[in-house]
């Protein structure tokens with residue numbers, strides 16, 4: 001899928017001027033046992049610009065996944081509204097404006113790795129040759145060329161997650177929604193995929209909303225890091241990472257003083273100060 005353009009856009013189609021994601025006054029209350037409800041999100045306002053990389057970080061249970069699911073139209077807010085490229089989340093989902101890679105890889109067990117990656121392309125009428133070519137590129141990108149004809153249950157959890165990432169990226173979506181996609185990977189693979197992700201995003205101009213528990217990961221990847229507070233989830237602060245466009249970043253950045261300074265800024269925003277006590281569910285290494 002290409003970046004949205006205003007020229008010749010069909011009515012209701014995404015426009016170049018609209019933010020990738022606009023969250024306005026969103027709340028989500030889940031009904032709980034014995035009539036006790038759970039307020040997962042409260043008064044959340046967030047704008048993600050076209051092409052911007054934004055991470056969500058915060059203590060376990062603060063509503064990061066809930067917010068991502070609302071943007072993906074996998075759930076509905078109790079209050080407020082969500083627009084994706086200027087149109088309601090439902091329309092954006094039906095218009096395939098975004099790719100998703102969530103914690104559970106969500107692969108179809110009866111399809112091979114290659115067929116899983118090709119699935120969104122075939123659903124959108126991409127021809128066989130072009131599908132194959134793109135799947136080959138994606139397989140190489142995630143280091144699974146030799147596993148193209150395997151089935152998901154023949155792969156490790158980390159490998160399955162890499163297939164899910166390849167599938168989400170196959171269409172070069174204008175928006176990627178990612179919920180801890182690298183959480184199950186070993187550190188070396190994780191860093192390699194982080195670098196690949198920033199490169200791909202620069203290449204495709206995709207905006208990304210990325211949920212993670214890792215402060216360094218959030219800093220390496222993001223233009224801005226959104227820090228959420230413990231339940232009910234609210235935005236406690238937003239750190240402008242200030243390390244240049246995320247697409248121009250490479251591994252040398254991980255040794256850079258500006259990078260360490262940004263990691264410290266996010267850590268302090270998470271703890272509401274420099275007391276250095278990690279919140280539950282947040283990795284500081």
Ligand SMILES: Nc1ncnc2c1ncn2[C@@H]1O[C@H](COP(=O)(O)OP(=O)(O)OP(=O)(O)O)[C@@H](O)[C@H]1O
Pocket residue numbers: 030031038039040058059060061062063064065066067231281
């Ligand atoms: N379908 C649901 N029904 C009831 N409660 C829910 C549901 N989904 C989420 N919650 C509750 O909403 C709160 C936020 O959950 P969510 O999964 O969004 O948090 P999170 O920040 O992504 O957590 P983690 O970092 O542990 O993955 C939690 O208290 C959770 O129990």
